[in-house]
Ligand SMILES: Nc1ncnc2c1ncn2[C@@H]1O[C@H](COP(=O)(O)OP(=O)(O)OP(=O)(O)O)[C@@H](O)[C@H]1O
């Protein structure tokens with residue numbers, strides 16, 4: 530019985546998992562999860578693409594490492610595989626929770642884990658009636674949100690199932706708030722209603738923290754997190770061109786992160802999550818922003834070669850060669866004194882404000898090869914594979 534890597538398209542993360550599996554001598558089979566016909570009938574189950582029959586591969590699979598990128602497809606994949614008697618990493622229950630920021634926050638909140646104040650209204654911004662009439666609810670929704678969060682402090686509206694900072698919008702006055710609410714439409718990334726959140730005054734960075742558990746072992750939080758940092762936008766997503774740093778975590782935050790993992794992984798013997806957290810630094814800053822911007826600018830220049838390698842198409846034809854180039858470029862960037870300086874500032878800030886940390890999201894299928902791995906020095910493919918391996922019944 531083996532581990533199947535289920536994926537939509539083989540990107541860097543999947544290639545990284547394959548490479549790591551080779552290095553660890555772990556057998557992997559591959560399961561494309563897009564143009565494949567999954568059929569159930571009185572004759573049983575089959576899985577076929579146009580050219581290949583995957584049925585026996587699935588029959589011989591004990592554990593599915595679910596790397597489908599789209600949240601919907603991933604949830605569907607875990608559920609189907611579980612119904613076929615497979616163990617999954619992560620389980621469909623965890624996928625269901627992490628799919629939605631609101632569901633994630635509800636679970637964390639119930640366990641007493643710190644989160645940003647979050648308000649959900651099930652009503653959509655507009656209602657389209659059968660007769661073609663459109664009812665506008667934006668102003669009403671804005672009033673409901675302001676009852677809970679003062680607009681002067683900033684209100685963030687976000688797509689419940691969004692990623693990459695998409696449809697995460699900040700308002701500092703009522704007009705902006707109404708306009709932002711108007712942007713939310715029922716869609717695949719925002720299936721129902723509107724989610725609002727207090728603005729966490731997080732200075733210039735947020736954190737991505739890796740927690741995982743193997744069957745039969747205690748859960749573990751990797752003590753170095755990835756900080757995403759920059760002043761360009763209030764969103765710190767790397768997708769928006771922010772820089773990344775490896776940042777040591779205080780023990781108390783590692784423990785809280787483990788508590789998050791246990792909560793989100795409830796019911797499973799193995800799990801892995803990348804938790805997003807912000808620190809409500811407010812005015813408790815050790816250096817001024819102008820100085821910091823200068824340092825970030827210099828570090829940003831040193832990051833350009835890394836971005837160039839990332840775009841290099843040789844990753845598709847010679848992954849290992851490309852990866853060596855990427856690692857070399859990242860090392861040059863991280864050897865810079867500005868990098869070291871900013872990293873220290875973030876570490877100090879996290880330490881000083883550790884009681885002000887809130888968790889706001891959990892990624893059940895995190896991207897890791899290009900940023901998290903290089904910034905933290907932790908190859909997430911290893912706990913992914915070991916977690917899957919631990920689920921095989923011997
Ligand atoms: N309540 C908030 N207060 C301050 N900043 C926020 C808040 N919510 C989100 N942000 C900023 O916006 C970014 C994106 O928000 P969030 O992490 O909720 O969703 P996402 O970007 O869609 O998810 P992913 O990180 O998986 O791509 C965060 O990393 C953070 O920098």
Ligand SMILES: [Mg+2]
Nearest residue numbers: 693694805890
């Ligand atoms: Mg996020």
